Amino acid sequence: GQNIDQPTEMTATEGAIVQINCTYQTSGFNGLFWYQQHAGEAPTFLSYNVLDGLEEKGRFSSFLSRSKGYSYLLLKELQMKDSASYLCAVEDSNYQLIWGAGTKLIIKP
Amino acid sequence: DAMVIQNPRYQVTQFGKPVTLSCSQTLNHNVMYWYQQKSSQAPKLLFHYYDKDFNNEADTPDNFQSRRPNTSFCFLDIRSPGLGDAAMYLCATSRDVGGRWSPLHFGNGTRLTVT
Numbered sequence: 713g714q715n716i717d718q719p720t721e722m723t724a725t726e727g728a729i730v731q732i733n734c735t736y737q738t739s740g741f742n743g744l745f746w747y748q749q750h751a752g753e754a755p756t757f758l759s760y761n762v763l764d765g766l767e768e769k770g771r772f773s774s775f776l777s778r779s780k781g782y783s784y785l786l787l788k789e790l791q792m793k794d795s796a797s798y799l800c801a802v803e804d805s806n807y808q809l810i811w812g813a814g815t816k817l818i819i820k821p
Numbered sequence: 822d823a824m825v826i827q828n829p830r831y832q833v834t835q836f837g838k839p840v841t842l843s844c845s846q847t848l849n850h851n852v853m854y855w856y857q858q859k860s861s862q863a864p865k866l867l868f869h870y871y872d873k874d875f876n877n878e879a880d881t882p883d884n885f886q887s888r889r890p891n892t893s894f895c896f897l898d899i900r901s902p903g904l905g906d907a908a909m910y911l912c913a914t915s916r917d918v919g920g921r922w923s924p925l926h927f928g929n930g931t932r933l934t935v936t
Contacts, residue, residue, distance in 0.1 A: 716863075745924065754911055754927035755864070797862070809925075811863035 714738045716812035718780020718800050721786055723818045730813045732738065732785045732798050746774050746785045747799040755799055758785070787817075795819045822849070827912050829929035835936055842897040842931045843913030853895045854925065855887060856911040864911060870895065871917065899933075907935045915926050 717735045724730040736744070743762040747755035761767055761776035761783060773786040785798055797814035804810055825846045834840040846853065851872050856864040868887045869876050875887065884906070886898040909932050913925040921926055 720861075729883070734899075747925075752909075754913075754930045755922035756927070760924065791881070809866070813861065813863045816861070 714804065714810045715803060716810055718798075718812040718815045720813070721816045721818065723820060724787075726790055726792060726819055726821050728790050729788050730790060730817065731798040732787070732800075732817065734783045734785070734800035734812060736779075736781050736800070736802045736810070736812075738802050738804045738810055741778060742805065742807060743782050744776055745776075745801045745803070745809070746783075747801065749797045749799055751796070755789075758798075766805055790819050792805065792819050792821070823930045825912055825914055825926050825928035826835040827910075827931050829931060830929060831932050831934070833934045833936060834899075836903065837901045840899050840902055840933070842899075842912075842933070843912050844895045844897075846891050846895075846912075846914045846928075847893070848899055848914055848916070848926060849892065850914035850916045850926070851892070853889060854911075855895070855897050856913065856928075857866050857906075858902075858909045859887055865896070875895055900933045907933055909933075918928070922926075 715737045725729040747756040748758050759774040766775045771788045776783045797816045799814040800812040802810045827844050854869040856868045858885045867881045870889045884900050888896045908916045909930045913927040915923045915925050
């Protein structure tokens, strides 16, 4: 079966750095997405990785290792507004999106 | 601003009473999706339309139906809602660009309560 694994919850301090990991086993691979979802709201797109390596976009970076079936989302200079769930999703060989359940990130002052 | 709009934001219905959720988009995207998301769970794809072609996920209950009368609008009909259908329903769009990736654009969702 297809599977995405992420930690259920993480806690970090305002101003710090946090890394949210995602491992996947899917039928093929056409790319990996990270979405941010604030409580009670819809997901919003953060990043996309299809090649190995690091993609940096402001305070957020996303890393991919296809051989290890592994990605992480790195958030720097954490702000209170970063408190949200972070969803990892993989597009398989049939162009179907397989979603993780999300990691709830709690930021403390 | 181009966007995906879902109405209503909150919907309360009675057990067994049909309900329709609506979604409109001004992005002119050719693919539209309906997802169901329960608390602390991954979004679950119910249907998607590629232009007018309807694609039903194998495990979507028959209780759920969908219509896409034109490019801009899509509806989700729940014929006989049960308590287990209480969830956030998310509409999303994407643009097929011939194999290049395209992120999903979500509406704000409709939170359905079944009493």
